[in-house]
Amino acid sequence: MAKTLFQKVWEAHTVRKLPNGQTQLFIGTHLIHEVTSPQAFGMLRDLGLKVKYPQRTFATVDHIVPTNELKEPYSDPIAQEMIEALRKNTKDYGIRFFDTTTGTQGIVHMVGPEQGITQPGTTIACGDSHTATHGAFGAIAFGIGTTQVRDVLATQTLALSPLKVRRIEVNGKLAPGVYAKDVILHIIRVLGVNGGIGFAYEYAGTTFDGFSLEERMTVCNMSIEGGARCGYVNPDQKTFDYIKGKPFAPKAADWDAAVARWASFASDAGCQYDDIRIFKAEDIRPTVTWGITPGQAIFIDEKMPALETLNAADRQTAEDAYAHMKLAPNTPIKGTKVDVCFLGSCTNGRISDLREVAKYLKGRKVSPSVKAIVVPGSQLTAIQAVHEGLDKIYIEAGFEWRGAGCSMCLAMNPDKLVGDQLCASSSNRNFKGRQGSQTGRTVLMSPLMVAAAAITGQVTDAREVFKV
Amino acid sequence: MSLAKITQVKALALAVPGDDIDTDRIIPARFLRCVTFDGLGEHAFRDERTGPDGKERAHPMNSAQAARIAAAKQGVMVVGFNFGCGSSREHAPQSLWRYGFTAFVGGSFAEIFFGNSTTLGVPCLTLSKEDLAECDAFVRANPDVEVTVDVEKLTVSAGAKSWKAAIAASARDGLINGKWDPIADLLEGADSVAKTAGGLAYVAGK
Ligand code: SF4
Numbered sequence: 006m007a008k009t010l011f012q013k014v015w016e017a018h019t020v021r022k023l024p025n026g027q028t029q030l031f032i033g034t035h036l037i038h039e040v041t042s043p044q045a046f047g048m049l050r051d052l053g054l055k056v057k058y059p060q061r062t063f064a065t066v067d068h069i070v071p072t073n074e075l076k077e078p079y080s081d082p083i084a085q086e087m088i089e090a091l092r093k094n095t096k097d098y099g100i101r102f103f104d105t106t107t108g109t110q111g112i113v114h115m116v117g118p119e120q121g122i123t124q125p126g127t128t129i130a131c132g133d134s135h136t137a138t139h140g141a142f143g144a145i146a147f148g149i150g151t152t153q154v155r156d157v158l159a160t161q162t163l164a165l166s167p168l169k170v171r172r173i174e175v176n177g178k179l180a181p182g183v184y185a186k187d188v189i190l191h192i193i194r195v196l197g198v199n200g201g202i203g204f205a206y207e208y209a210g211t212t213f214d215g216f217s218l219e220e221r222m223t224v225c226n227m228s229i230e231g232g233a234r235c236g237y238v239n240p241d242q243k244t245f246d247y248i249k250g251k252p253f254a255p256k257a258a259d260w261d262a263a264v265a266r267w268a269s270f271a272s273d274a275g276c277q278y279d280d281i282r283i284f285k286a287e288d289i290r291p292t293v294t295w296g297i298t299p300g301q302a303i304f305i306d307e308k309m310p311a312l313e314t315l316n317a318a319d320r321q322t323a324e325d326a327y328a329h330m331k332l333a334p335n336t337p338i339k340g341t342k343v344d345v346c347f348l349g350s351c352t353n354g355r356i357s358d359l360r361e362v363a364k365y366l367k368g369r370k371v372s373p374s375v376k377a378i379v380v381p382g383s384q385l386t387a388i389q390a391v392h393e394g395l396d397k398i399y400i401e402a403g404f405e406w407r408g409a410g411c412s413m414c415l416a417m418n419p420d421k422l423v424g425d426q427l428c429a430s431s432s433n434r435n436f437k438g439r440q441g442s443q444t445g446r447t448v449l450m451s452p453l454m455v456a457a458a459a460i461t462g463q464v465t466d467a468r469e470v471f472k473v
Numbered sequence: 474m475s476l477a478k479i480t481q482v483k484a485l486a487l488a489v490p491g492d493d494i495d496t497d498r499i500i501p502a503r504f505l506r507c508v509t510f511d512g513l514g515e516h517a518f519r520d521e522r523t524g525p526d527g528k529e530r531a532h533p534m535n536s537a538q539a540a541r542i543a544a545a546k547q548g549v550m551v552v553g554f555n556f557g558c559g560s561s562r563e564h565a566p567q568s569l570w571r572y573g574f575t576a577f578v579g580g581s582f583a584e585i586f587f588g589n590s591t592t593l594g595v596p597c598l599t600l601s602k603e604d605l606a607e608c609d610a611f612v613r614a615n616p617d618v619e620v621t622v623d624v625e626k627l628t629v630s631a632g633a634k635s636w637k638a639a640i641a642a643s644a645r646d647g648l649i650n651g652k653w654d655p656i657a658d659l660l661e662g663a664d665s666v667a668k669t670a671g672g673l674a675y676v677a678g679k
Contacts, residue, residue, distance in 0.1 A: 018669065025642075025643040025658075026643045027655075029658070041561070057666075058676075084506070149588075153588070156655065162659050163655075163659075199558065202584060234585065298493050436559060437497070
């Protein structure tokens with residue numbers, strides 16, 4: 006019988022059926038960070054349990070690390086306490102920790118792929134909702150709660166129910182200046198922020214075939230913003246080429262067998278999907294959010310929706326959004342004043358993002374009214390960028406060049422908005438207060454659109470600013 | 474590990490309306506700067522409850538009803554659709570539970586929030602859109618009437634009213650049989666786990 010990748014991976018990792026009807030599913034790779042793991046280790050200690058497969062858990066620190074302070078102890082004692090708790094826990098239980106001192110630390114969803122830990126046909130869990138990022142490699146990857154982090158530590162399994170699979174096909178070629186970020190913002194806008202509840206999203210079509218692994222990661226990353234706990238792209242030659250040579254990639258003699266195995270997990274021709282949605286790449290233009298959910302998005306040249314055009318439920322959220330954002334219905338978003346620009350996060354903090362923006366940034370200057378920061382997602386990305394001289398381009402243009410971490414994506418470190426500052430951000434969430442100020446405002450967009458906002462001091466169309 | 478059988482929650486209720494209420498709103502990220510869940514209860518919905526000027530805002534969590542629930546350490550929160558979306562932080566249900574909420578009734582719940590809550594022994598039941606509107610209105614009009622969330626019979630009732638409710642079968646089974654925390658079952662399967670692991674080339678190092 007023809008099967009989807011989801012079904013094949015699920016079956017390969019099924020341990021048994023539990024009395025309540027759920028599946029006990031084996032988790033091949035478990036990733037942990039400092040925010041959602043300490044309580045899980047606490048529960049483990051309370052229950053007197055051990056870590057069952059310590060070599061299948063990998064740790065890094067990303068959310069609380071300051072990006073402008075390299076020496077410890079950090080000036081923030083809580084950050085210091087959290088990093089030390091993770092050091093102790095990983096040491097006590099024999100877990101590999103990609104610590105700040107190793108040159109391999111970074112946002113957890115960047116470290117897995119960079120190390121070759123993220124592989125096709127595997128199950129990956131992490132106490133972080135953006136774990137779907139790893140689905141770009143053809144893995145079934147999803148976020149879990151802290152009690153479930155305990156479950157994985159103690160048993161390397163989880164109690165789960167299978168998801169339905171929705172194939173989301175995007176075909177054709179994106180116009181210049183339109184990016185993977187616009188594709189996923191558009192998909193969420195159309196399908197809704199809760200449209201994916203109960204589904205895994207399989208992203209496919211010629212647009213995805215043409216995407217690099219980094220572009221696929223950008224899309225898979227935001228699956229949860231559309232309500233889907235997990236999103237993936239079937240593995241292909243590009244996937245295998247990306248993994249090859251990475252520290253945890255299969256070596257020499259094992260390589261060919263691994264590739265054959267990985268390829269076998271791809272969805273079969275003729276398999277059944279629970280739903281199929283088809284998009285045309287040509288229809289997608291640079292997209293920005295105007296509200297307080299990622300689904301409240303428009304093309305840059307559109308007006309924000311008039312309240313009368315919305316149904317009752319959307320209208321209530323929209324009214325709340327307009328009040329928070331201090332924006333007016335039925336007006337263009339283009340031209341809105343921007344105070345802060347943030348280029349980074351697990352959505353768009355990779356080397357390809359930094360390269361693409363740098364290409365256009367040469368000879369341009371950040372508007373004096375804007376504070377612009379660029380935060381490479383990982384130390385390896387930062388090192389590579391410096392090697393290519395990208396840091397100089399950003400600094401020359403007036404961006405602050407920072408150390409690796411989550412930074413202003415959620416502002417658990419000192420990088421925060423102040424008051425009702427409006428931030429043009431390449432991250433993934435525009436929730437109220439997300440960037441560290443209760444009244445702060447976030448407009449999500451692609452990295453090049455962030456750069457255009459930095460230069461003009463406004464939400465604007467990067468294609469015009471940079472003559473793309 | 475023996476857990477209580479949660480067949481029914483009967484308590485005062487608080488309506489917290491709105492769709493797509495994300496976990497950043499339920500517990501802002503700055504309160505995640507901690508290594509235990511202790512003390513999270515008092516910060517539930519902090520930035521919705523307190524303005525930037527430090528003054529209390531009009532929010533259901535600032536009501537006398539909320540205070541009664543906090544004192545009783547039990548209560549039902551009546552919410553909208555897609556409640557608990559966004560971040561996977563278990564800090565969100567932990568904060569509401571520590572505040573005093575022991576059941577949720579809504580239109581729909583984000584998946585990770587749902588799992589995090591039921592694993593704490595906090596049922597999340599859904600009602601149809603119409604019934605939810607009625608339940609929400611009833612709760613606001615009758616703050617002194619206890620609401621019964623019946624996980625076994627799949628109803629939510631209050632006064633003379635009763636609405637048909639739903640919850641994933643596996644979650645219901647776990648709650649009513651005192652197996653809402655799956656750890657015991659998962660540990661029991663250790664031999665089968667080893668077998669599955671052995672069959673996976675990337676785990677077995679083949
Ligand atoms: S970059 Fe943002 S979304 Fe990604 S893991 Fe860090 S906080 Fe979460």
